[in-house]
Amino acid sequence: MRVRSAEFKKRSAETARDPRRQAALQMLYDGLHKGRIAAAAATDNWEELRVKGRAIKWHTIRNLDYYLELLEERVVANGGKVYFANDDAEASEYVMGVARANDVKTVIKSKSMVSEEMGLNEAFEEAGIRPVETDLGEYIIQLANEPPYHLIAPAIHKTREEISDLIQQAAGGPREEDPKDLTKTARRLLREEFRTAEMGVSGVNFAVAETGSIALVTNEGNGRMVTSAPRVHVAIMGMEKVIPSMQDLSTMLRILIRSATGQRISSYVTIVNGPRKAPEEDGPDEFHLVIVNNGRENLLKDPQLREALLCIRCGACLNACPVYRKAGGHAYGWVYPGPIGAVITPVMSGKKRAKDLPFASTLCGACREVCPVSIDLPTLLLRLRSDLAEGKAAPGERSSVLMERLSFKIWRFGMLHASAFGLGGRIASAGMWPISRRGWLRRLPPPFSGWTSSRDFPRIAFRPFRARFRSRGGG
Ligand code: SF4
Numbered sequence: 001m002r003v004r005s006a007e008f009k010k011r012s013a014e015t016a017r018d019p020r021r022q023a024a025l026q027m028l029y030d031g032l033h034k035g036r037i038a039a040a041a042a043t044d045n046w047e048e049l050r051v052k053g054r055a056i057k058w059h060t061i062r063n064l065d066y067y068l069e070l071l072e073e074r075v076v077a078n079g080g081k082v083y084f085a086n087d088d089a090e091a092s093e094y095v096m097g098v099a100r101a102n103d104v105k106t107v108i109k110s111k112s113m114v115s116e117e118m119g120l121n122e123a124f125e126e127a128g129i130r131p132v133e134t135d136l137g138e139y140i141i142q143l144a145n146e147p148p149y150h151l152i153a154p155a156i157h158k159t160r161e162e163i164s165d166l167i168q169q170a171a172g173g174p175r176e177e178d179p180k181d182l183t184k185t186a187r188r189l190l191r192e193e194f195r196t197a198e199m200g201v202s203g204v205n206f207a208v209a210e211t212g213s214i215a216l217v218t219n220e221g222n223g224r225m226v227t228s229a230p231r232v233h234v235a236i237m238g239m240e241k242v243i244p245s246m247q248d249l250s251t252m253l254r255i256l257i258r259s260a261t262g263q264r265i266s267s268y269v270t271i272v273n274g275p276r277k278a279p280e281e282d283g284p285d286e287f288h289l290v291i292v293n294n295g296r297e298n299l300l301k302d303p304q305l306r307e308a309l310l311c312i313r314c315g316a317c318l319n320a321c322p323v324y325r326k327a328g329g330h331a332y333g334w335v336y337p338g339p340i341g342a343v344i345t346p347v348m349s350g351k352k353r354a355k356d357l358p359f360a361s362t363l364c365g366a367c368r369e370v371c372p373v374s375i376d377l378p379t380l381l382l383r384l385r386s387d388l389a390e391g392k393a394a395p396g397e398r399s400s401v402l403m404e405r406l407s408f409k410i411w412r413f414g415m416l417h418a419s420a421f422g423l424g425g426r427i428a429s430a431g432m433w434p435i436s437r438r439g440w441l442r443r444l445p446p447p448f449s450g451w452t453s454s455r456d457f458p459r460i461a462f463r464p465f466r467a468r469f470r471s472r473g474g475g
Contacts, residue, residue, distance in 0.1 A: 035262020074212025
């Protein structure tokens with residue numbers, strides 16, 4: 001997927017001015033955020049579960065090589081195949097190879113954020129294969145040809161009228177407005193796809209190393225259909241999705257589902273243990289597990305930023321974040337929006353391309369408070385801000401512009417030398433005089449224009465404070 005994070009300021013300003021999008025974003029707060037608060041309050045040992053979940057994830061991340069190898073061994077023992085992809089291109093190539101080998105014409109998909117990273121739908125289309133999203137939200141945004149807006153509610157920004165138009169275009173027939181009718185129509189269209197598709201592609205909420213199983217959480221049952229109806233199933237996961245045991249899975253599911261939707265348990269939890277074995281009647285003939293790196297190694301290598309790999313993609317930090325709730329999901333310009341996106345996008349896709357994202361936070365701490373694995377997102381954002389200010393970016397990148405670095409060098413020199421500071425103040429004051437009115441500047445020229453984008457700037461006094469202090473008899 002193309003990274004458009006450099007457009008954050010422009011796109012977030014557009015969303016902030018759009019009343020329809022603002023109404024949808026408020027629904028996230030009133031629905032999912034308040035639901036999560038109620039679910040946590042109704043769980044006696046909620047804090048204990050969070051501590052346990054965090055410990056499970058830290059233990060796995062610290063021993064990632066061991067658990068990934070164990071997972072591979074167990075999946076193969078179950079009759080599946082495992083492929084480790086270093087980047088999105090390698091992962092796509094493998095999936096295309098499986099599709100070609102099985103003469104696939106149509107692929108049904110259940111929700112997978114990693115497949116969004118890979119731009120898998122575009123790759124299928126280029127290969128002449130028809131991808132069909134089966135999660136209702138994903139189906140809507142596929143019809144709209146848009147990326148997801150939220151980690152668990154991809155079409156939350158769409159109004160009922162917009163959805164009605166999209167479904168009518170797909171189904172033909174009379175226009176429907178009632179959400180129940182719209183859902184029924186989508187269900188009828190998707191039923192046929194489930195029946196005929198040759199291959200299913202799913203994401204992975206958790207992969208259990210000790211048993212070689214993958215677990216999927218859905219509310220529509222589409223995940224179960226995608227993983228069992230077609231004759232080939234390909235599951236795609238980021239390498240941080242592995243956990244050690246089934247017992248750990250029960251803890252992780254409890255914190256994931258409550259944090260994501262406020263439910264105690266989702267309608268469906270599907271556990272897949274490889275391809276169909278005799279005498280089983282359901283399930284695919286082939287099972288492939290694609291484990292994707294795609295920049296996660298950059299996080300893993302950094303002793304502080306690797307904490308972001310604890311993320312279980314529940315979306316709670318998005319719903320709690322006052323910036324996400326104004327800027328909206330598309331402003332972040334890549335697959336992962338909100339506070340977690342502001343941390344992982346710059347590291348996974350390049351700090352220069354996403355240099356505004358770590359600053360898209362008030363550092364209020366709401367994200368850390370709601371995170372089921374207590375990721376210290378504000379500290380990670382501060383760390384990235386510091387990297388950017390210091391000019392530390394990915395190899396080959398300079399994150400701060402030359403002018404900015406030069407300005408700070410001049411400023412440092414002035415702060416260390418009183419006479420230079422005084423002279424600099426007089427020069428700046430004289431330079432500001434023609435563009436100021438009654439002692440204030442409305443607009444500073446670049447590279448200082450950011451200072452005046454939302455407030456006026458006072459003209460620097462021509463006589464410095466020390467001179468005035470002395471003239472009034474100060475020491
Ligand atoms: S950072 Fe925490 S709250 Fe945000 S999506 Fe990940 S697990 Fe959920």
